[in-house]
Amino acid sequence: MVTRLQAWARRRPSLPLWLLGAVLVISFAARLAWIAEPCHAPCTKPTDHILIFDEDYYVNAARVIDRIAPPAGVPYANSPLGTDPNSEHPPLAKLIIAGGIELFGDGPFAWRFPSVLLGTVAILGMFALVRAAGGGRWTALGAAALMAADNLLLVHGRIGTLDIYAVAAMVWAAALYVRGRPILAGIVVGVGACAKEVTPYVLFALVVLELLRWVMRREGARAALVRLAACIVASAGAFLVLLTLLYQIVPPYDPQTGKLVSGIPFGEVSRILSYASHQTSPHGPKGIASYPWDWLVDIKPITYLRINPGHPTAVLNQIEPAVHFLGLISPPILLLAIPSMVFAGMGVFSRGRRFRPAGEVGLVGLAWFLGTYLPFVLLSLLESRTSYLYYMAIVMPGIYMAVADLIGRIGAGRILCIAWMAAVLVAVILMYPFTPLP
Numbered sequence: 326m327v328t329r330l331q332a333w334a335r336r337r338p339s340l341p342l343w344l345l346g347a348v349l350v351i352s353f354a355a356r357l358a359w360i361a362e363p364c365h366a367p368c369t370k371p372t373d374h375i376l377i378f379d380e381d382y383y384v385n386a387a388r389v390i391d392r393i394a395p396p397a398g399v400p401y402a403n404s405p406l407g408t409d410p411n412s413e414h415p416p417l418a419k420l421i422i423a424g425g426i427e428l429f430g431d432g433p434f435a436w437r438f439p440s441v442l443l444g445t446v447a448i449l450g451m452f453a454l455v456r457a458a459g460g461g462r463w464t465a466l467g468a469a470a471l472m473a474a475d476n477l478l479l480v481h482g483r484i485g486t487l488d489i490y491a492v493a494a495m496v497w498a499a500a501l502y503v504r505g506r507p508i509l510a511g512i513v514v515g516v517g518a519c520a521k522e523v524t525p526y527v528l529f530a531l532v533v534l535e536l537l538r539w540v541m542r543r544e545g546a547r548a549a550l551v552r553l554a555a556c557i558v559a560s561a562g563a564f565l566v567l568l569t570l571l572y573q574i575v576p577p578y579d580p581q582t583g584k585l586v587s588g589i590p591f592g593e594v595s596r597i598l599s600y601a602s603h604q605t606s607p608h609g610p611k612g613i614a615s616y617p618w619d620w621l622v623d624i625k626p627i628t629y630l631r632i633n634p635g636h637p638t639a640v641l642n643q644i645e646p647a648v649h650f651l652g653l654i655s656p657p658i659l660l661l662a663i664p665s666m667v668f669a670g671m672g673v674f675s676r677g678r679r680f681r682p683a684g685e686v687g688l689v690g691l692a693w694f695l696g697t698y699l700p701f702v703l704l705s706l707l708e709s710r711t712s713y714l715y716y717m718a719i720v721m722p723g724i725y726m727a728v729a730d731l732i733g734r735i736g737a738g739r740i741l742c743i744a745w746m747a748a749v750l751v752a753v754i755l756m757y758p759f760t761p762l763p
Contacts (some may be wrong), residue, residue, distance in 0.1 A: 353445050360434055361432065362648065364644065371431040380484055380486060382400050383485055383486060384485050387420075387426060389401050390420065391426050391427060391431075394406065404578055412579055412593065415522060416571045416575060417516070439490075440486070443482070444489050450497040452465040453465075453496075454500040454726070461733070465729075468725045469725075471658055471749070472722065476653055476654065477717065481715070484629070508555050510556050514559075514563070515560040515562065519571060523719055524719075525564075527719075530693040530696030531692070533695045534689060605711055610625070613627045614711050614713055615714055617705050620720075621663065623656060631648065632646075633647055634647055652714055662724045666694055689726055690723045690724070690725075
């Protein structure tokens, strides 16, 4: 049965592309559905709509940029209009949200549609990255489908936060780099860094990739150093130039000092780094914070927003419909995360052909995981840096690649693999923010 199915699939080389189109359409529709919900009843003005999780910061910052005074008592309500009061993060994503408000009005579609669009761009980039790494169309489709089916990426691909901007830039930058376009890759990294400062973590992944290639003796060190240098210089240049231009549009404002940030662009870079360095938990994570090693088993999921109209609270009253936005990685995907990394690592250090594939899908996935995850671990161990499970959003693309490679190489037609795929599908349905729960 399996052999016949594989033979049938090989005779239809365009089928994965058609299925990719279906994944993109279904994912786009799932993230766009109920985009304006939840909302206070009667839902008549922008402030009746409920902001989800950190939208409270970024949407209100975008309002200030657009010279719209936020409601009293919310973040940045007292900030000077026409500035970026959320200056601990770069301005690009907030400017895009502000542009959406200018085009569509101050409402949920303007706040969230850029994330919906970039979530689709990221899924397409996942397919492109696997193909660039030498993976077949089916493996690339698998990695893209895993990104589409992961609750963490689905949620961040439909709310007005910064993470999906970084993920989309990182995935496409890596695809360009693996395709042999390091300067273009660096430019994409620089642009993404203007949306969220963690985007350059992909450069760590690329450094690890070149080290792993060297261990496998696939290429010499000199060519790798030239590629990395070109990419890093291009990313730094693009970041500083674009950041300077963006702050000609909107000046950064520091609510703590009550003053504009001076010395653009380096004064703003210093502000970003200083703010991050002070986010520490020397006595251990409190509240929704967690250790990076907890993320690999979904410890401390974050409830971004939960509304049960049947049991309203004093704050969340007269709001429809019932929702449960969870910052939680899909458990079936996470189940294979470590095994897939071990399998990819065996391909690096094994001398035989059994674990050494012709392509680099597992290799790139392993490099991505090490390069984006280990910095969080080191910052936690060395500086007690505060961290949250949703930081895994930028780590997950490496896991999608490695898991898709593992499934493809052990045989996707086997009973256990089919059961696992069914579990992934069930998980995304059960964790969908608007799925009715008991």
